[in-house]
Amino acid sequence: MTHSARRPLIAGNWKMHNSLAESVALARAVADVRxxxxxxxxxxxxxxxxxxxxxxxxxxxxxxxxQDLHWEPKGAFTGAISAPMLKDxxxxxxxxxxxxxxxxFGETDESVRNKTLAALRSGLTPIVCVGETxxxxxxxxxxxxIGRQLDAVLNACESSEIAAMVIAYEPVWAIGTGRTAKxxxxxLAHAFLRDRARHxxxxxxxxxxxxxxxxxxxxxxxxxxxxxDIDGALVGGASLDxxxxxxxxxxxx
Ligand code: PEP
Numbered sequence: 506m507t508h509s510a511r512r513p514l515i516a517g518n519w520k521m522h523n524s525l526a527e528s529v530a531l532a533r534a535v536a537d538v539r540x541x542x543x544x545x546x547x548x549x550x551x552x553x554x555x556x557x558x559x560x561x562x563x564x565x566x567x568x569x570x571x572q573d574l575h576w577e578p579k580g581a582f583t584g585a586i587s588a589p590m591l592k593d594x595x596x597x598x599x600x601x602x603x604x605x606x607x608x609x610f611g612e613t614d615e616s617v618r619n620k621t622l623a624a625l626r627s628g629l630t631p632i633v634c635v636g637e638t639x640x641x642x643x644x645x646x647x648x649x650x651i652g653r654q655l656d657a658v659l660n661a662c663e664s665s666e667i668a669a670m671v672i673a674y675e676p677v678w679a680i681g682t683g684r685t686a687k688x689x690x691x692x693l694a695h696a697f698l699r700d701r702a703r704h705x706x707x708x709x710x711x712x713x714x715x716x717x718x719x720x721x722x723x724x725x726x727x728x729x730x731x732x733x734d735i736d737g738a739l740v741g742g743a744s745l746d747x748x749x750x751x752x753x754x755x756x757x758x
Pocket of ligand 1: 679718740742
């Protein structure tokens, strides 16, 4: 399957931003963007706004994502939210293993694997984040790090699950810093990740979408999205402004 046969996905990660009213207003503004018929769009508000944003998005092409989940369906896990609960509130996707979760909340390759399996087996599409830090890049171990992070997930998955998941390559040094990976460097990392998946299940890996994340903006999106193994974008800061996010969406086609 070629680049153009994979539907681009543009995901907005709103992180810990926006009140309920602001989240609903932003969701409505995103839903007003002219979205190409072949482009998928999801937004990931804070948990407390999921229900209201779900209502605001009914009847629109914009999907809803959680920013994290727990792998157990229910139980004594104070502060956590499960895959069935995200489904219940209207989510189709969930971000897993974002570098901020790995860095500040003790997320490990093992918890990322458990969460990914829980999402897949509840019918949610996981957006599994991998990426190297600046020290790792400068130490020449980028591929070793992202390969290890991805293998932790792939080794536990069936081929259909590999095809269904979304991978997000997010170099940590590019997140929220205004420093974007060069499109040619990003392409190399994406091709490496797809190849890694191909080693597990050749056909499935052709269908897996690999998003780029890290300071994607309206003026660099088109060049990144034109790369043969970049199938969309996970957007942080620039997704908080509907006009800017809309320009990124339109860059996808
Ligand atoms: C992100 O949070 O996933 C991200 C890529 O952030 P930003 O676009 O702000 O770098």
